[in-house]
Amino acid sequence: MIAIIVGVFLVCLGLALILIKKKAKPQAGISGGGLTAEAQAELDKKNQPVKPVEGAIPLESLQAPSNFPSEVVFYFGSQTGTAEKFCQTLDEELQKIKGVQTTRVIDFEEFKPEVFTKHPLIIFCVATHYEGDPCDNTKKAFRWIRDQRKIKDEKPCQGMKYTVFGLGDTSYEQYNTIGKLFNEALEELGGERIYRYGEGNAEGNKTEDDFNEWRKYLWKELMEYYDKNQTQEEKQITLDRKQSIVNEEVLADPNVVKEVQYPLVADYIEEESTFEQDAGTQYEMASKQFITAKDIPIKYIKQLRQNLDEGSTLEISYDLNDSGLSYKTAANLALFPQNDISDVVLCAERLKIDINKKFILKTNPNSSKKGSIKHPFPTPATVQQALQDYIDLKGKVGKKTLKDLSNHATDTSEKENSLKYPNEVRIAISLTEDEVQIDGQKVKKMGLTSAYVKKIAEQNLDFSQTRITNKIFIKDSLFKQPSDYSAIPIIMVGPGTGVVPFIGFMEERDMLKKANPDMILEKAQLYFGCRKNNSDFIYKDEILDYKERQIISDTQLAFSRESVGSRCYVQDLMKQNKDHVIKVLTEDKGNIYLCGNTKMGLEVQNILKEFLGEETYKKLESDKRLVKELWG
Incomplete structure (x- = not known):
């Protein structure tokens, strides 16, 4: 049963860490881009996104030709983790194709030009952040690409094959600027685009659907590209491999159902165990933010509305004294809520697991996934901790998550001295309710963060006497007043x-x-x-x-x-x-x-x-x- 549990943890990871406010993804004005109107028009022409297509290609029907790269890497540029999730999806898919050897998902934070230029095949998922800027983890790569474009006849990406999927929002003037820039610049620097450029549009929450449309023919077309470019010797090796696979399938027991193999498995450990996670363990982007966030005590919670008939908006103040945290005016604050214990208990009951059980995550020796595997959250942990802290049990479930969960179905039916409160940071949260159908009845349901802070507020606690902490982190935003308050309105x-x-x-x-x-x-x-x-x-x-x-x-x-x-x-x-x-x-x-x-x-x-x-x-x-x- 624990294999099922970790499967649920892993496929639900994309829902795990929720920000109290969706940060904007403005799309304008990359500094240093230096594009003329003619160049921009040509760029737009090259960057036409993929048109929707019908029908996906079964991965089991594909086989990698013998000249297919021994390693394929997926680079992601992301602020909140969506691009990373997409790269993980593609990585999992490619591993299912016969003959594929090594794949790797790489955070652009780890970008090194001398390594980057030697990759034979790269698939990029890159988001645009704020006013057309690269995400924080992509800035180093962006600067390198920008500088290389200024060097005449420089082709550092010669021999690289690539394709790009950009994440943006059409509500902004220069939509998907970073995706378009990567798509064009890599070709200028000697790379060869071997699958069409794609775009995901956050307006109307269409990003995942756009991504699914873009990748429908991705693997089929990549395999066809390498198949067409084989030498006679490589073609013979490919044929021999196909025959070998056919022979294995003939000999296989048709009554044996292959078990889903996740890259990580969980082992129960004794409650008093002192096992510690390896210091070299790598974590996914959202988890790293959670791990580095601090538990900060609430100073007060205040209702901001005059009338509660039509909703509620709460102000929460956090005491930063002795926390080591500081902020600038109008900075972004992220709050990591917890699931209500009643939801955790219900989930555990449905899964038939003991919430007090303690477990660790480790690499699955039976997984085809090679290389370092990033963990979705730190362990050891109890089942209750995992369900309460690392998975959003109230959020919208993505299509891929539903598909993966079906594998486990058993029922087929700025200036510090100008801050008014330098040791206190405040946020305002408008509590939201949605009406959903449950067993034919209309029921009002709150989102995870709304339910979390509402429950704390309803206790009417004296926070000077009762210490309640929330896990938060603070990040600068682009909202900064003019430096000269006396000159600029x-x-x-x-x-x-x-x-x-x-x-x-x-x-x-x-x-x-x-x-x-x-x-x-x-x-x-x-x-x-x-x-x-x-x-x-x-x-x-x-x-x-x-x-x-x-x-x-x-x-x-x-x-x-x-x-x-x-x-x-x-x-x-x-x-x-x-x-x-x-x-x-x-x-x-x-x-x-x-x-x-x-x-x-x-x-x-x-x-x-x-x-x-x-x-x-x-x-x-x-x-x-x-x-x-x-x-x-």
């Missing part, structure tokens, strides 16, 4: 919880003003929206106070359900303030920040294009004066 657009980073902006401006009373702050205009003035107007008192004291020079408030038949959104208010917006962004050379859901962000960007014209809008983006963090 800003416009902030943040309906709902999108206003949170701008509260940080205002606190920073307030602290600077108090420290320098003679300082004249340049104008800061806030566009905020919610349903009703006296219902879900979060941070209402703070916003009105900042407006009265002119920390915020102007507030534009949109209420979409304040009165029957009258709806107003931040987009509407921006249209009413067209002349002011144009003046701030053109004459005054101001900045504009967008934070909130993607639909709102896309509409605001379209309004800006209408106001400014396409050329001025693109200049605004390339100058980094339009900054976006959008999600959903």
